[in-house]
Amino acid sequence: MTVDTLPYTTFYKAKKGIWSWLFTLDHKRIALLYLYAIISFFLVGASLGILMRLELLNPGKDIIEPHTYNQIFTLHGVIMIFLFIIPSIPAIFGNFFLPLMLGTDDVAFPKLNLLSFYLYVIGALFALATLVFGDGPADTGWTFYAPYSVKTGTNVTMSVLAAFILGFSSILTGLNFIVTIHRLRTPGMSFNKMPLFVWSLYATSWIQLLATPVIGITLLMIVAERVFGIGLFDPSIGGDPILYQHLFWIYSHPAVYIMALPAMGVVSEIIPTFAQRTIFGYKAIAYSSMAIAFIGYFVWGHHMFTSGMSGPAAIIFSILTFLVAIPTSIKVFNWLATLYKGSISIETPLLFALAFIFNFLIGGLTGLVNGALAADIHVHDTYFVVGHFHYVMFGGTGFAFFGALHYWFPKIWGRMYNKKVANTAFTLFLIGFNTLYFPMLILGIMGMPRRYYDYLPEFTFWNQISTFGSWITVSSIILMLANLIIAGRKGKRTTDNPWNGITLEWQTKSPPPVENFTKMPELPEGGPYNYPNAKKA
Amino acid sequence: MNASNFVEGVDFSLYLILAISVFFLVGITAVMIYFLIRYRKKNNPVATNIEGSHTLEIIWTVIPTILVLIMFWYGWTGYKPMLTAPKDAMEIEAVGQMWKWTFNYPNGKSSDTLVVPKDKAVKLKLVSKDVLHSLYIPAFRIKQDVVPGEDFSMWFIGQKLGRYDILCAEYCGQLHSYMLSSVHVIEPNNYEEWLNKKEDTSNEHPGLTLMKKNACLSCHTQDGTRLVGPSFKDIIGKTETIIVDGKEQTITVDKDYIRNKLVNPNSSTVKGYQAGLMPQLNLSDEEINDIVEYISKIK
Numbered sequence: 001m002t003v004d005t006l007p008y009t010t011f012y013k014a015k016k017g018i019w020s021w022l023f024t025l026d027h028k029r030i031a032l033l034y035l036y037a038i039i040s041f042f043l044v045g046a047s048l049g050i051l052m053r054l055e056l057l058n059p060g061k062d063i064i065e066p067h068t069y070n071q072i073f074t075l076h077g078v079i080m081i082f083l084f085i086i087p088s089i090p091a092i093f094g095n096f097f098l099p100l101m102l103g104t105d106d107v108a109f110p111k112l113n114l115l116s117f118y119l120y121v122i123g124a125l126f127a128l129a130t131l132v133f134g135d136g137p138a139d140t141g142w143t144f145y146a147p148y149s150v151k152t153g154t155n156v157t158m159s160v161l162a163a164f165i166l167g168f169s170s171i172l173t174g175l176n177f178i179v180t181i182h183r184l185r186t187p188g189m190s191f192n193k194m195p196l197f198v199w200s201l202y203a204t205s206w207i208q209l210l211a212t213p214v215i216g217i218t219l220l221m222i223v224a225e226r227v228f229g230i231g232l233f234d235p236s237i238g239g240d241p242i243l244y245q246h247l248f249w250i251y252s253h254p255a256v257y258i259m260a261l262p263a264m265g266v267v268s269e270i271i272p273t274f275a276q277r278t279i280f281g282y283k284a285i286a287y288s289s290m291a292i293a294f295i296g297y298f299v300w301g302h303h304m305f306t307s308g309m310s311g312p313a314a315i316i317f318s319i320l321t322f323l324v325a326i327p328t329s330i331k332v333f334n335w336l337a338t339l340y341k342g343s344i345s346i347e348t349p350l351l352f353a354l355a356f357i358f359n360f361l362i363g364g365l366t367g368l369v370n371g372a373l374a375a376d377i378h379v380h381d382t383y384f385v386v387g388h389f390h391y392v393m394f395g396g397t398g399f400a401f402f403g404a405l406h407y408w409f410p411k412i413w414g415r416m417y418n419k420k421v422a423n424t425a426f427t428l429f430l431i432g433f434n435t436l437y438f439p440m441l442i443l444g445i446m447g448m449p450r451r452y453y454d455y456l457p458e459f460t461f462w463n464q465i466s467t468f469g470s471w472i473t474v475s476s477i478i479l480m481l482a483n484l485i486i487a488g489r490k491g492k493r494t495t496d497n498p499w500n501g502i503t504l505e506w507q508t509k510s511p512p513p514v515e516n517f518t519k520m521p522e523l524p525e526g527g528p529y530n531y532p533n534a535k536k537a
Numbered sequence: 538m539n540a541s542n543f544v545e546g547v548d549f550s551l552y553l554i555l556a557i558s559v560f561f562l563v564g565i566t567a568v569m570i571y572f573l574i575r576y577r578k579k580n581n582p583v584a585t586n587i588e589g590s591h592t593l594e595i596i597w598t599v600i601p602t603i604l605v606l607i608m609f610w611y612g613w614t615g616y617k618p619m620l621t622a623p624k625d626a627m628e629i630e631a632v633g634q635m636w637k638w639t640f641n642y643p644n645g646k647s648s649d650t651l652v653v654p655k656d657k658a659v660k661l662k663l664v665s666k667d668v669l670h671s672l673y674i675p676a677f678r679i680k681q682d683v684v685p686g687e688d689f690s691m692w693f694i695g696q697k698l699g700r701y702d703i704l705c706a707e708y709c710g711q712l713h714s715y716m717l718s719s720v721h722v723i724e725p726n727n728y729e730e731w732l733n734k735k736e737d738t739s740n741e742h743p744g745l746t747l748m749k750k751n752a753c754l755s756c757h758t759q760d761g762t763r764l765v766g767p768s769f770k771d772i773i774g775k776t777e778t779i780i781v782d783g784k785e786q787t788i789t790v791d792k793d794y795i796r797n798k799l800v801n802p803n804s805s806t807v808k809g810y811q812a813g814l815m816p817q818l819n820l821s822d823e824e825i826n827d828i829v830e831y832i833s834k835i836k
Contacts, residue, residue: 067711067765067811135811141708147685148668148710153812235686236817241669242684275576277584284594306671306706307682308689311620318612322605326598333597334589336565339572343584346577354573358566365558372608374543374615375551378678381671381706445551447675449706452714456702527588534584 008518010414010511025110026514030117031096032412038092039481041083041124046474048076053436053470056463059455066453070139071154073451075127077142078159082166083124085393086255089262090208091120091173093404094201096412098177100505100512101195103186103521108179112172119169126162130155141451143252146233146244150225157226160219167212167219170258174208177201186504188523192286195503195528196279199286200265203293207254207261211297215251218244245307249300257296259393260360261289263400264331267353270407271335273501274350275342278529281334288327295324302371306380314373321371328364332357343534347499348422352403355430359395363388366441383452384444390437402429402480409484410498414510415491421483428476435469503528540701540722541677542694546615548678554608619679622692626658633663633670633683634816635709635765636716637752646732647750651703651720653695654728660692667816671707674720680706695722710814711765712755744831747824756814759835765814767807769835778808792829799825 011028021029055062055069064072095113099106107113130137134155140148149156181202185194194202222244224230231238264285272279279285301309301317309317335357344350366388369375379385410416439462444450448459455463497506504521505512524530539545575581629651630641640651653659663672663683670683672691681691705716723731738746748754756765767777775790785808788794797804802815820828 066714070708070711070713139710145669145708148708151668151813152710153806153814235684240686242687275584278586278588280587281589281594284589306680308684308687311617314616315613319609322609325605326601329601330594330598332565333593336569336572337587337590337593339569339576341581341585341587342572342576343581344573344577346573354569357569358562361562361565365554365562368558368605368608369551369554372550372554372612372615374547374549374612374619374678375554376612377543377616377619377680378547378551378675380680381673447673447702447704449671449673449704449714451708454714456717530586531584534586537585537587 008509008513010509011514012511014514023114025106025114027095027099027106027110027113028412028512028516030113031092031094033117034087034091034095034120037120037124038084038088041079042088045076045079045084046477048072048079050470050474052076053467055453056455057467058464059457059460061454067139069453070141070451071137074139074141074159075130075137078127078138078163080393081142081255081259082163083120083127085259085397086166086170087120087173088397088401089266089404090177090201090204090258091116093197093266093408094173094177094262097408097505098180098198098201099184100508100516101198101503102180102184102189103504103517103523104180104184105516107176108183109176112176116169116172116176119165119172123162123164123166123169126158126165130158130162134158143248144219144222145248146222146225146239146241147235149222150234150239157223160222164216164219167216170208171212174205174212177205178209181205186521186523192283193523193528194286196268196282196285196289197262197265197503200261200268200289203289204258204261207258207293207296211251211254211258214247215255218247218251221247242304242307245304246300249303250297253300253303254293254296256389256392257292259397261292263356263360263397264289266400266404266407267335267356268331269501269503270349270353270403271338272529272531273407273499274345274347274353275339276345276500276531277338277342277534278527278531279334280337280340281330282527282529284330285334288330291327292324295320295327299324302376305373305376318371318373322368325364325368325371332361345499348417348419348426349403349407349499351423351426352399352406355426356396356399356403359391359399359433362438363391363393363396366391378447379444381450382444383440383448383450386450387437387440387444390440395433395437399429399433405484407499408505409487410494411505411510411512413488413491414494415487416494416498417483417487417491421479425476425480425483428472429480432469432472432474432476436466436473437469439463439466439469502531538696540695540697540699541674541679542696543615543619543678544676546611546618550608550611550615553611557604557608619691622660622690623658626660626692628660628662629653631661631663631672631683632666633672633705633709633716634666634752635668635814636705636712636755638672638703638705638716638718639750639752640718642732644732646736650718652728652731653720653722654725655695655698655722657725658692658694660690663689663691668709669707670705670709670716673704673706674701675704676701677720682707695720698722698724711811742827742831742834744827744829747820747828748831751818751820753828766810769832771836773833779805780808780812781805792833795829795832796825799828 055064135153138156138159139154221232225232233239233241233244299321302321443462496510502524507521508517632639641647665683665685673680677693700719700721703718758768761768761770772790778787806812
């Protein structure tokens with residue numbers, strides 16, 4: 001490594017004091033504000049999950065009452081979906097690294113970026129306020145299905161307003177990223193020379209921008225129905241509950257890709273870096289993101305096969321659902337081919353990326369079961385679905401999130417974590433995760449419905465295994481975060497480019513200066529992952 | 538013989554997809570681990586930049602496409618017969634309400650459990666009195682949401698004698714996981730006998746019969762245990778704080794209060810309980826009198 005002797009100030013030290021953080025317009029500082037907020041909510045959501053698993057340790061009551069349990073699984077869902085997974089990778093790593101990867105000094109609209117963060121904070125406060133105001137947090141499930149959500153006495157109004165406000169945070173971040181990608185690429189970087197993480201953020205941002213308004217309106221309709229008694233979804237006052245499900249899933253299915261695409265982008269960064277070779281099938285991976293984003297708009301009906309759907313509608317939604325699996329499988333094969341003839345260093349971020357592929361495969365393949373009409377009739381609304389989406393969201397996006405954290409950690413903090421501890425935590429996490437969620441797939445096929453406070457005795461064994469897995473998982477997460485927190489404060493100073501990556505963020509200092517680059521970054525010749533030291537094919 | 542006529546189609550599509558899935562999961566993971574070892578830095582110090590291959594991209598686009606279309610096909614063929622019940626199917630009304638299933642037979646008989654004759658097509662007409670429910674019989678591999686205001690139905694043929702669980706699969710509030718029943722598949726001869734046997738309720742207080750019918754006891758106990766609503770034990774003469782239009786009042790519970798709650802269920806809520814859950818019941822004055830009479834005797 002060449003040591004640059006020119007003095008420079010990191011973005012941490014450029015300004016001092018709490019206000020310089022709270023009113024910062026620097027995309028890197030905003031990213032860190034998001035990081036601390038999002039990790040905190042992840043821990044709250046995870047604690048609620050642990051409580052649920054404890055309650056399900058034995059049939060009958062273990063620790064909490066049914067009503068409390070129902071509120072807990074609703075709050076767990078709302079926090080994990082709206083406050084953790086949706087913003088996680090885009091708001092933290094997108095904010096921090098999009099401008100760096102494009103070779104520019106900030107996002108297009110820094111003030112809008114700060115506003116997005118504060119909308120996130122206000123939305124989060126609304127969600128938490130249900131704990132103290134009204135008759136407690138909603139007990140409807142995160143899907144807020146009508147007419148129960150109209151009838152229940154719990155504080156649904158405030159919960160859906162929280163989701164409404166968080167939606168604006170998401171829309172504005174998407175808008176900001178789209179403009180940034182179109183307008184602020186470094187000279188010479190055409191769309192086909194952008195890193196794949198940028199491509200995935202681009203596809204994600206369009207979904208955020210176009211789909212989120214639908215859920216905003218839908219949630220306001222729930223408020224209008226509860227507060228003013230306008231009959232929209234409750235049949236007893238002239239509404240249609242199926243209409244609600246359509247409107248809800250028109251957003252919430254594409255939202256699954258808001259959660260998954262950035263994770264795929266992270267994996268597409270990590271694998272070439274640790275294989276030290278170019279990515280296999282750059283265009284196939286980039287364009288499949290766009291294909292997933294596009295087809296993903298038209299598959300929402302697969303959430304409603306048992307809701308009373310006509311035969312022709314069921315056929316169309318089922319076929320489209322299977323089609324969306326194809327671009328996903330293309331990505332998996334290209335990632336696999338990128339390992340071929342690489343020169344692989346097995347480091348923690350790579351382990352997370354490969355675990356992502358393994359977990360996401362289980363999540364995706366079980367998704368095919370849900371897409372097939374006959375099989376779905378049996379497993380719909382059972383624990384099979386709970387297992388399936390935790391494999392996609394937690395095993396997929398969650399693992400990619402922690403992989404991204406380990407990958408970019410030295411860039412963000414300029415320090416390195418203890419790799420042995422990180423690998424131990426990773427191994428425990430992978431084992432714990434699968435012990436926690438694989439039994440749910442079995443329980444679902446056995447016929448245990450989801451959102452169940454209590455269960456029939458034949459479901460006991462697998463529920464206990466699952467609860468046991470939750471203890472391993474939580475221990476591994478504590479170990480992993482403790483390792484990172486210690487490293488952030490006292491970790492060994494690292495070089496600017498410890499992994500020998502070639503995307504532009506590795507050409508600047510660790511941590512980067514306020515203006516991101518002290519000298520103009522240079523695009524690698526022949527594509528964003530064209531490693532100069534590798535042999536030509 | 539399978540428990541119902543749908544088991545074969547559903548299980549075939551389920552296990553076909555699971556088998557293909559296991560094949561790809563194991564295959565991809567094995568190749569991944571092989572590459573990881575074969576091409577680790579020690580074994581392969583210099584990487585090769587391979588940009589891609591059109592042939593491979595085509596292969597791994599076409600093969601998954603064919604496979605998913607096959608999966609779709611068996612999903613559809615297993616599902617299609619569920620859409621239309623045979624014309625000669627016997628109809629039973631299945632009523633879902635918080636948190637009880639009731640089955641009404643054409644001859645006026647009503648039962649908490651579903652009893653059906655073996656090898657006969659049965660069509661359930663699904664009625665919800667309040668929110669969404671979903672009638673799920675795992676052993677039969679069938680499930681259909683029960684939606685208020687919609688005339689949905691489902692059908693099946695019970696092919697094996699026995700008793701199978703009926704569960705509610707769509708979240709419906711506090712006691713969702715206790716909304717259980719069962720289906721008994723019995724010999725046709727026994728079925729006729731069962732259907733025509735009148736349940737003897739002459740020894741039972743008519744108020745209690747009505748309360749069972751209207752699922753009152755799903756939420757209110759007779760022994761003092763707290764469920765969703767207050768228990769009926771010693772309720773007359775009790776001092777309670779109630780909330781009317783957001784304001785607290787202290788009242789002594791009497792027969793008129795209970796009568797009023799039966800007519801206008803959500804005019805008030807006892808403090809500490811959830812508002813909005815008591816359903817509107819359509820009861821005659823005489824029925825209301827019977828119920829109030831019975832409740833006032835629960836000690």
